[in-house]
Amino acid sequence: MRLHISLDDDLVQQLDARVGSRRRSTFIGETVRRALEDDRRWQDIEAGLGALSDDDGDWGADPAAWVTEQRFQDASRVG
Secondary structure (H helix, E strand, C coil), rough: CCCCCCCCCHHHHHHHHHCCHHHHHHHHHHHHHHHHHHHEEEHHHHHCCCCCCCCCCCCCCCCCHHHHHHHHHHHHHHH
16 A cells, blocks of 8 residues: 655655665565554553562562572573
8 A cells, every 4th residue: 555654854864875765665664563563562561560469479579589499490491
């Protein structure tokens, strides 16, 4: 689909220096796709905030100690 957008001259010059004038659309499309995916991930993270209370996990009062203990329970992961 064609889309008309406006960009500052300086931004277009930087874009052309980076990818060339013939790859503008591809680069912009890939960049927008990544930005939308990042935004979706942040929405997922924010939606999950507060989903677990402090009492919901096995980690107890010291989460760092729990993580260390988990690492050493599997000998293939120690190193």
